[in-house]
Amino acid sequence: MSRTWLISAAAAAALLIGLGGAQAADKKLVVGFSQIGSESGWRAAETKTAKTEAEKRGIDLKISDAQQKQENQIKAVRSFVAQGVDAIFIAPVVATGWDSVLKEAKEAKIPVVLLDRQIETRDPGLYMTAVTSDxxxxxxxxxxxxxxxxxxxxxxxxxxxxxxxxxxxxxxxxxxxxxxxxxxxxxxxxxxxxxxxxxxxxxxxxxxxxxxxxxxxxxxxxxxxxxxxxxxxxxxxxxxxxxxxxxxxxxxxxxxxxxxxxxxxxxxxxxxTPNMAGPAFDALVAFKKDGKAPPKWIQTESALFxxxxxxxxxxxxxxxx
Missing domain, CATH: 3.40.50.2300 (Response regulator)
Structure with missing residues (x-):
């Protein structure tokens, strides 16, 4: 085996490693979103806005429509965990009954963000932040x-x-x-x-x-x-x-x-506001970049008309x- 061949092989390996790193850097964030459904005009607008905000940031958003059933949301979250997404967004249909499935997401080291609704839990550490109004x-x-x-x-x-x-x-x-x-x-x-x-x-x-x-x-x-x-x-x-x-x-x-x-x-x-996803994506991107968790509650504005x-x-x- 010649010295020249060894040098070429080493250079090729270094190039491949470099390419792999570049690809990793350019990899899109994949976010699973368990949406309640489309029971109202506001809910449809929230979904539409989430898609737009994801596109702006180059995020691959996977939406699961729960048709207003919590059991469908739990199945969706488990599916997202199995897929190994980078984060999970949930607009929870009801406030209780989330601890078990959120523990599964936490064990998989997948951050969870609540959109427009809060949950009742003994362990707030099961989700990273909630983006809601007051x-x-x-x-x-x-x-x-x-x-x-x-x-x-x-x-x-x-x-x-x-x-x-x-x-x-x-x-x-x-x-x-x-x-x-x-x-x-x-x-x-x-x-x-x-x-x-x-x-x-x-x-x-x-x-x-x-x-x-x-x-x-x-x-x-x-x-x-x-x-x-x-x-x-x-x-x-x-x-x-x-x-x-x-x-x-x-x-x-x-x-x-x-x-x-x-x-x-x-x-x-x-x-x-139906734009709950925009602040949630911003918090997620910042977290992925520097590892600093966002505030537990990101409050959106409310106004009387x-x-x-x-x-x-x-x-x-x-x-x-």
Whole structure:
């Protein structure tokens, strides 16, 4: 074996190692995203935005639609672990029942990020960070607006979100804080509309029948805009004027609620940005680069919108959702 051949072999090996390192450096991050489903306009917008934000950063995003079932989310997380993804994002359908599967992700050294919803766990170390709004604040802002508009005297019917979900729990909590401070405000009926338009309409119909054809209702507070839009349909079909005979306040900030406000059929919404993935991707990229964990909670902004800007907001948002 000649000396020249040995040198050539060594050079070739070094080149291969160099190429391998370059390929590793250029390797795309792969993120698995267990999405709840597409039960609302906001949820669809969150998914759309996540895809856009991933493309901006050159991230390979794998989305699994759970169809609003936790068992489907758990299966998806286990599948992502088996695939060896670089991170897992979860928008948890309910707050409890996550410890076991998240332990599996932790043992595989795969960081988990929660999007737009929190979980209840004895071990916060099972997830890296949560990117959410302050959902208690959202309920409080909605309640404070209604208290101001009605002088603190109002019989309210409440359309709750999915039972056991953190937004439903917290949006109720925040609103209830305001009710407790205003003796003239009462929640006379409350029931889950499961964050869907159809269920919101169905439940509102039952509220109207139970409250003297709707005459005993001052306002409807919906935990999301889609349920509010369903409620508006029920109010109109009952021969009443939504936004006037029955005030409508909700949360999310989707285009249809701005259209309803512009038409005089809704009164207020508290915005929940659908861009949860952008801050989550930024936190993940930084973590992969320097190993420094992000804050445990990355809070997104919430804002109150009323009819005075509704038309402009509808035009601004209609193509983004």
């Amino acid at each position: 959902t208690v604040l959202e309920g409080r802002v909605a309640g404070e607006w209604l208290a101001k508009q009605t002088g603190g005297t109002c019989n309210v019917v409440e359309l709750q979100g999915t039972v056991g979900s953190s937004p439903a729990i917290n949006r109720k909590k925040g609103f209830d804080e305001v009710v407790a401070k205003n003796p003239g405000m009462k929640i006379v009926r409350t029931q889950s509309g499961d964050f869907t338009r159809a269920k919101g309409k169905e439940v509102m119909e039952s509220f109207i029948k139970a409250e003297n054809g709707g005459k005993g209702i001052c306002a409807v507070y919906a935990h999301n805009d889609d349920m509010a839009v369903g409620a508006i349909q029920a109010i109109k079909e009952a021969g009443l004027k939504p936004g006037k005979d029955i005030l409508v306040v909700s949360i999310d900030g989707v285009p249809d609620i701005f259209k309803a406000m512009a038409d005089g059929e809704a009164n207020a919404t508290v915005e929940l 009323t009819p005075d800007t509704a038309k402009a907001e509808y035009e601004r948002r209609k193509d983004a959702y």
